[in-house]
Amino acid sequence: MTLFKNGAFVEDNWRHIDEGEDAPPAGHVILPLDWWKAERAVYDGSNAPLGLKIEPGADISEYVEDISRFSVIALVFPKYNDGRAFSTAQLLRTRYGFMGEIRAVGEVLIDQIQMMERCGFNAFEINNAPTEKALRSGEYTRFTHFYQPAVTTEPPAGTRPWLRKST
Amino acid sequence: MYRYDEFDAGFVAERVAQFRDQVARRLSGDITEEQFRPHRLMNGLYLQLHAYMLRVAVPYGTLNGKQMHMLAHIARKYDRGYGHFTTRQNIQYNWPTLKDTPDILADLATVEMHAIQTSGNCIRNVTADHFAGAAADEIEDPRPYAEILRQWSSVHPEFTFLPRKFKIAVTGAPKDRAAIQVHDIGYHIVRNEQGEMGFAVYVGGGQGRTPMIARKLRDFLPKKDLLAYTQAVMRVYNLEGRRDNKYKARIKILVHETGEAEMREAVEAEFAALGSETLSLPQTEIARIQAYFAMPALAVKSAKSAKVEARRQTDPRFAAFMDTNVTAHKRAGYGIVTISLKPIGGIPGDATADQMDAIADLAKTYSQDEIRVSHEQNLVLPHVALDDIPAVYDELLRQKLATANAGLITDIIACPGMDYCALATARSIPIAQRISERFGETKRSADIGELKIKISGCINACGHHHVGHIGILGLERKGVETYQITLGGSGDETCSIGDITGPGFSTDQVTDAVETIVDTYMALRTSKDEDFLSAYRRLGMKPFKQALYERDTGASI
Numbered sequence: 001m002t003l004f005k006n007g008a009f010v011e012d013n014w015r016h017i018d019e020g021e022d023a024p025p026a027g028h029v030i031l032p033l034d035w036w037k038a039e040r041a042v043y044d045g046s047n048a049p050l051g052l053k054i055e056p057g058a059d060i061s062e063y064v065e066d067i068s069r070f071s072v073i074a075l076v077f078p079k080y081n082d083g084r085a086f087s088t089a090q091l092l093r094t095r096y097g098f099m100g101e102i103r104a105v106g107e108v109l110i111d112q113i114q115m116m117e118r119c120g121f122n123a124f125e126i127n128n129a130p131t132e133k134a135l136r137s138g139e140y141t142r143f144t145h146f147y148q149p150a151v152t153t154e155p156p157a158g159t160r161p162w163l164r165k166s167t
Numbered sequence: 168m169y170r171y172d173e174f175d176a177g178f179v180a181e182r183v184a185q186f187r188d189q190v191a192r193r194l195s196g197d198i199t200e201e202q203f204r205p206h207r208l209m210n211g212l213y214l215q216l217h218a219y220m221l222r223v224a225v226p227y228g229t230l231n232g233k234q235m236h237m238l239a240h241i242a243r244k245y246d247r248g249y250g251h252f253t254t255r256q257n258i259q260y261n262w263p264t265l266k267d268t269p270d271i272l273a274d275l276a277t278v279e280m281h282a283i284q285t286s287g288n289c290i291r292n293v294t295a296d297h298f299a300g301a302a303a304d305e306i307e308d309p310r311p312y313a314e315i316l317r318q319w320s321s322v323h324p325e326f327t328f329l330p331r332k333f334k335i336a337v338t339g340a341p342k343d344r345a346a347i348q349v350h351d352i353g354y355h356i357v358r359n360e361q362g363e364m365g366f367a368v369y370v371g372g373g374q375g376r377t378p379m380i381a382r383k384l385r386d387f388l389p390k391k392d393l394l395a396y397t398q399a400v401m402r403v404y405n406l407e408g409r410r411d412n413k414y415k416a417r418i419k420i421l422v423h424e425t426g427e428a429e430m431r432e433a434v435e436a437e438f439a440a441l442g443s444e445t446l447s448l449p450q451t452e453i454a455r456i457q458a459y460f461a462m463p464a465l466a467v468k469s470a471k472s473a474k475v476e477a478r479r480q481t482d483p484r485f486a487a488f489m490d491t492n493v494t495a496h497k498r499a500g501y502g503i504v505t506i507s508l509k510p511i512g513g514i515p516g517d518a519t520a521d522q523m524d525a526i527a528d529l530a531k532t533y534s535q536d537e538i539r540v541s542h543e544q545n546l547v548l549p550h551v552a553l554d555d556i557p558a559v560y561d562e563l564l565r566q567k568l569a570t571a572n573a574g575l576i577t578d579i580i581a582c583p584g585m586d587y588c589a590l591a592t593a594r595s596i597p598i599a600q601r602i603s604e605r606f607g608e609t610k611r612s613a614d615i616g617e618l619k620i621k622i623s624g625c626i627n628a629c630g631h632h633h634v635g636h637i638g639i640l641g642l643e644r645k646g647v648e649t650y651q652i653t654l655g656g657s658g659d660e661t662c663s664i665g666d667i668t669g670p671g672f673s674t675d676q677v678t679d680a681v682e683t684i685v686d687t688y689m690a691l692r693t694s695k696d697e698d699f700l701s702a703y704r705r706l707g708m709k710p711f712k713q714a715l716y717e718r719d720t721g722a723s724i
Contacts, residue, residue, distance in 0.1 A: 081205070081288065083328025087405045090325050094444050111206065115324035130198070141185040145178035147321045149446065157174055159455060162319050162394065162446055165174070 004113075004135055005101070005123040012125075014051055014072055024048075030074050030103075033058055036066070053105070056084035060091065067098050075121070077106035086119045093120035093151040110134045114142060118150035142166075168229050168537060169314050169459045171279040178321070179276045182283055186210045187269035194266065209289075211282030212268055216589050221260045221268060222285040223275060227295035227313040227337070228256030228540040235527035235538055237278040242520040245271050250523070252508060252516045254580060254631055255334075256294050256540045257285055261587055283321060288329045290320035290401070294336045296344045297541035300460055301503050301549040303495035307356045307364060309339035311456040312393060315448065319394050326401045330408035331416035333401070334373075346542060346658035348372045348381045349634055351418045352400060359387045366393065370400055370430070371422030374628035378664045379419040382427040384434060390453060392438075394446040399438035407433070463535035463550060468500025472553035487613060488560055488571040502553050504534070505573040506546040506563060512604045514596050515581045516544035525566045533559050542631075543619075544580055545573060570608060576618040576685065577603045580631055584624030584641060591624035593641025593648040594674075598622055601678045606685075615685060618699045621656075634658035636700045637684060638665040639677065650677040654684065654711055655703040666708055669716055680715055687714040 003012035017029045023039060027048025031039075036052055043050060051072030054060060060067075067073070073092060075085035085104065092098040103123040104116050110131040113124060126132045134140040146154060146164040154164035171179075189206040192198045200214075207213075211222040223238070230238075238258055242250045245267045246260045253259055263271060275281055284291055293313040300308040316335055320326070326333075338345040339356040347353025353369035366388045372381030388396050404418045407425070422430045479486040494503040506526060508516050518526075530538045530548055533555045539547035551559055563569035572578045579602060582588065584595030599622055606612045621635030625642075632638030638653035650672050653665030672680045685699075687710055692702045703711070 081328045082410060083288075083326070084406055084410075086325045086328065087402050090402075090444075095440065095442065112328075115322075115327060118324040130202075141181070141188065143178075143181050143185075143322075145174060145181060146324075147178070147318045148323055148325075149444075150324060158172065159452065160174075160318070161449065161452060162315075163174060 002126050002132060003103075003123060004126050005103075009136065016053065016074075030072060033063075040066075051101075051103075054085075054088065056082055056088070060088060060096070064096055067092070067096050070100060072101040072103055072123075073098060074103040074105045074125075077104060077108060080107040080109045080112060086115065089116070089120040090151060110140050118146070118148075118152055120151035168231060169226070169310075169456070175279070175318075176276070179279075179281050179283075182210070182281065182322075183269065183272045183276055186272060190265060190269050205287070207268075208287040209283065210268070210272065211285035212265075213286060214589070215261070215587055216585075217587070218262050219265055219268070220587070221263045221271060221282060222253070223258050223260070223280060223282050224285050224292045225257050225280075225540050226317050227293060227299070227310050228297050228542070229299075229310060230538040230540065231536045232527040232531040232538070234278045234280055235523050235530065237274060237280070239520040239523035239527065241271055241274060242523065249517055249519045251514075251583065252518065252540050252544050252546065254542050254544060254582070254629060255285075255292055256297070256542055257292055258540070259583075261583075286332075287327075288331050288333075289327045290316075290323065290329075290333045290335060293317045293320070294334070294345055294350075294542060296338045296340060297539040297543075297547050298344060298494060298503050298549065299339060299539075300462065301496055301501075302340055302342075302344075303497050304342055305340040305497065306358065307339045308457070308460050309337035309345070309354070309356055310460050311453060312354065312356075312366075312390075313337045314456055314459070315393065315453075316397065319397075319446075323401075326405060329401075329405055330410045331413070331418075333404070333418065335397070341660065343658075343660040343662075344541075346631070346634065346662075348660075348662035349374055349378070349631075349658055350381065352397065353381055354388075354393070357387065363389070365389045368396065370434070371419045372662075373417050373419040374631060374633045375417065376414060376626040376628070377417075377420065378628065378633040379423060380662050380664065381419075382422055382430070384427075384431045391448045391450070393448055395441055395444075396434075396438055398444070398446065399434050399441065403430075403433050403437050462497070463537075465498050465501060465535070465550060466552070468498075468552055468554065470499040472500065472556070474554050474557055478557045484569075484571065485557065485560055487608075488569060489556070491571045491575060491613070492573040493556065496550070500553055502551055502556060504548040504551045504556065504559060505541070506548065506568050507570040507572050507578060508545050508568075509572060509578050509603065510567060510570050511572075511577060511607050512600050515579055515599050518546070522566050522568055525562060526568070529559055529562055543578065545578070572608060572612065574617045574619070575612050576606050576615050576620060577608070577612055579603060579620045579622060580635070581622040582624050582630035584622075584630075588624060588629075590627055591641070592626075592643040593624050593650070595622045595624040595630055595639075595641055598639060598641070598650065598674070598677055602681055605678050605682060614695065615689065616695060616698050618685070619657075620681070631658065632656070633664045634662070635665060636703070637681060639681075642671065644671070648674050650674070650680075652677070652680060652684070652715075654708065655700065657700055661700075668708065668712055683714050684711055687711050 030051030053074040157165035336350040368385040369381035534548035581595040581599040585591040623630035634656040656665030
């Protein structure tokens with residue numbers, strides 16, 4: 001597994017914690033939402049950097065107060081065509097003001113990455129060999145014409161208020 | 168009609184280039200069919216029983232002559248000389264090769280067409296009234312809003328991996344010719360008490376194996392909120408729609424299981440919370456898009472055409488054509504001409520390349536270069552001067568396109584069925600052909616009056632049988648095709664789902680059964696003014712059921 005973040009492959013200094021695993025005091029771990037619900041007291045008063053992993057279907061509006069506690073929020077794509085995390089990322093950026101890393105985990109494929117970016121993802125855990133190959137070589141289509149505003153900054157094009165063009 | 172600007176052209180060109188690359192990777196074996204599948208579906212390419220099938224989008228069913236000539240060219244060069252117009256106002260080609268599809272898409276792009284989002288779990292081609300911009304009863308042309316929705320929904324980053332496909336329809340007349348109440352979202356243009364124009368919003372209609380009539384979530388939505396409200400519905404659906412079962416994934420199931428009031432509340436809450444995301448449509452922008460759809464400059468004519476009246480006296484077939492296939496236009500002295508793609512005994516919705524070319528030429532000469540595809544699988548010339556209709560009719564006769572049966576019992580909708588479709592459980596086309604031959608282009612058919620027969624070859628209901636006045640559903644029972652009949656369905660503003668008559672009928676029995684139903688109606692109607700649907704609603708199922716199942720006591724039907 002490799003991490004592609006803000007347009008480049010980088011070393012991943014975060015580790016996923018499984019259910020039932022103990023919490024390292026130094027943090028730098030991505031905690032499943034259920035883990036956080038049950039064990040959050042462990043990190044009371046701690047400034048250790050933490051991440052949160054959210055499966056599709058979880059109602060994030062219940063955790064709005066907690067969101068600023070996290071440096072990373074990992075959203076899961078159980079299959080590439082389960083598109084719930086697109087909406088969740090969009091909400092995190094636009095409604096809940098999350099400024100940290102939003103990371104796509106699970107089945108993350110080359111043809112979805114630009115859409116994910118436009119919804120607010122900026123990091124991608126890559127497990128798929130052709131996707132990694134395409135990202136490393138830069139040989140994949142990047143679109144420049146869009147019919148909707150996105151979370152990322154894209155200047156409006158022409159007169160239509162919904163159009164965007166990347167520079 | 169809408170014309171691409173540089174932006175639209177650039178958008179389509181990028182998609183064509185991407186698909187060309189994906190096809191090349193597939194042909195060289197770099198990617199498997201499974202990995203290729205989502206890419207081809209994004210571009211309307213299905214793998215069917217015998218071959219690939221390419222579905223080309225005709226946004227809200229509007230075409231010009233040049234585009235129709237291109238559809239003919241594609242049929243000739245890449246297919247077997249014909250195409251099939253669908254109930255989604257699109258056209259399908261049944262025999263393209265994979266290798267050719269990037270070239271087909273490139274050819275389409277030269278006339279501002281594409282196949283984007285004609286399949287997959289995304290917002291599909293937005294449909295509209297096929298008489299939009301021409302019908303006498305219209306409040307406002309729905310196409311500018313369909314076009315705005317088309318643009319906004321194209322490769323939407325948040326809504327391209329929905330639980331299931333999503334269909335939006337817009338109509339602008341009190342008579343609903345776009346079947347909006349059986350769409351995922353239906354927008355009906357209305358005027359409120361203050362005299363402002365906006366939309367009544369229907370959500371959660373659909374056909375398929377669980378037919379449902381949409382719920383009205385809003386009586387009045389201001390025009391400026393069209394995209395924001397759509398976004399709110401889509402987001403609630405994307406997050407909450409079921410993904411555990413493909414057959415329960417459409418928004419109709421979410422609305423049904425959530426409840427109408429709760430669904431309304433959820434959508435309104437999301438709409439209210441959009442905040443900085445709210446995409447408001449300025450009136451200037453609506454006006455700019457509307458300008459593309461302005462009524463063409465039509466010369467002033469007198470309401471009656473002497474040419475038409477004279478021809479009527481001497482040519483009864485022409486008179487029948489005028490009565491059935493010509494609809495009232497907004498302007499005096501003009502008519503909307505429906506070109507039936509339902510020749511007696513033919514395949515519903517098919518047109519040859521030569522016919523497409525001829526229709527394109529007719530549109531250029533007589534209909535302000537405009538053609539429409541109807542969800543009833545016919546074509547429409549929306550702006551024909553009454554004086555020109557005899558000439559149009561003569562050319563249609565030469566092209567074998569002058570069948571005078573629009574809205575009659577032989578104007579049958581049928582899905583491709585088991586002759587083409589990988590999902591079908593029974594054949595649809597031969598059933599349509601037999602019923603068509605039984606009733607023919609006769610005085611009897613004309614006397615029966617408006618009667619919509621719709622045939623689907625499986626429970627996915629692409630042939631819209633649930634909303635047929637007479638609906639026929641082809642199923643397979645122990646290896647044998649059997650046809651279930653429903654009565655009293657309707658896709659218009661009085662939307663209803665048909666009732667099942669009882670046990671199904673065999674391939675050999677189904678035409679007789681339809682005739683029995685029609686004979687029962689003819690015997691019981693109060694007058695010719697009471698059409699089949701009205702009569703059924705008055706009489707109920709009982710007399711039809713009796714006629715079908717009790718008359719021949721002991722028969723095994």
